[in-house]
Amino acid sequence: xxxxxxxxxxxxxxxxxxxxxxxxxxxxxSYGAIAAYLGSRGSxxxxxxxxxxxxxxxxxIPAHRVVNRNGMLTGKHHFGGPDVMQxxxxxxxxxxxxxxxxxxxxxxxxxxxxxxx
DNA sequence: GGTGTGACCAGCT
DNA sequence: AAGCTGGCCACAC
Numbered sequence: 001x002x003x004x005x006x007x008x009x010x011x012x013x014x015x016x017x018x019x020x021x022x023x024x025x026x027x028x029x030s031y032g033a034i035a036a037y038l039g040s041r042g043s044x045x046x047x048x049x050x051x052x053x054x055x056x057x058x059x060x061i062p063a064h065r066v067v068n069r070n071g072m073l074t075g076k077h078h079f080g081g082p083d084v085m086q087x088x089x090x091x092x093x094x095x096x097x098x099x100x101x102x103x104x105x106x107x108x109x110x111x112x113x114x115x116x117x
Numbered sequence: 118g119g120t121g122t123g124a125c126c127a128g129c130t
Numbered sequence: 131a132a133g134c135t136g137g138c139c140a141c142a143c
Contacts, residue, residue: 011140012139012140013140013141030125030126031124031125031126032125032126032127035125035126035138040138040139041126041127041138042125042126042127042136042137042138042139043125043137043138043139043140044125044126044138045122045123045124045125045137045138045139046123046125046138046139046140046141047124047125048123048124048125049123049124049139049140049141050124050140051124052123052124053141063124066124067124068124068125068126069125069126073124074124074125075124076124077124078124
């Protein structure tokens with residue numbers, strides 16, 4: 001796959017997609033972490049916005065592995081079902097209760113650290 | 118082509 | 131301690 005180069009010609013969207021696709025199975029990350037990895041701490045909203053478009057992309061974007069920094073499944077409703085995201089995460093070993101990942105800290109995957117950004 | 122909005126985050130009050 | 135506001139940038143109307 002293409003390397004994720006900061007300030008590349010790729011759109012913010014594509015960069016977000018690339019990072020999300022790199023999330024290992026059973027791991028999760030946060031919007032802010034991705035945004036920070038892309039160089040814009042305050043652009044966390046863009047990440048969510050980008051993931052919103054991931055729905056229509058041909059590639060399968062594991063957007064369910066992206067939650068807010070609280071580990072809460074804020075965008076679960078955008079998966080076509082209110083419980084789709086939660087079940088997907090549970091299948092990967094996440095412990096979710098009240099739309100929140102209890103072992104979020106354990107499963108947290110920091111692109112900044114894992115990708116050696 | 119300006120305005121609004123969005124699956125957020127962190128700093129103030 | 132808890133609630134609120136600002137800010138960030140890209141996309142749709």
